[in-house]
Amino acid sequence: MSNIEQTLSIIKPDAVERNIDNEIKQMFKNKGFSVVKEKKIQIEKSEAEKFYKVHETKPFYNDLCSYLSSGPIVVMVLEKENAVLDNRKLMGATNPKDAEEGTIRRKYGISIDKNSVHGSDSDENAKIEIDFFFRD
Secondary structure (H helix, E strand, O other): OOOEEEEEEEEOHHHHHOOOHHHHHHHHHHOOOEEEEEEEEOOOHHHHHHHOHHHOOOOOHHHHHHHHOOOOEEEEEEEEEOHHHHHHHHHOOOOOOOOOOOOHHHHHOOOOOOOOEEEOOOHHHHHHHHHHHOOO
């Protein structure tokens, strides 16, 4: 039985600003992901704070929220078998310097903050994050 999953992916402001969102989308497609839903939006800092609520006790929380709301982002629902895990693998380590060759963050990430992409870290969070951006 196949295990088709959905996960949320965000192409962050640094990547949209550099106009590399299509290259990043192509990397997902090359790895077998389908882009099921997609939209380019800009969110308010208050929305970023809700989205990243899970991190609100961490020292980087405020900067993270300011950054995510600093420019347009592309939010996508990606689908394939083992989408959550495969997306994490394809994104690479949070710090681009630690990310493996061939990962999105290694190729496009600028810094630990401006690392070009976000992806859900679990099936539970994928559902919550998809609902956050794509409430039908």
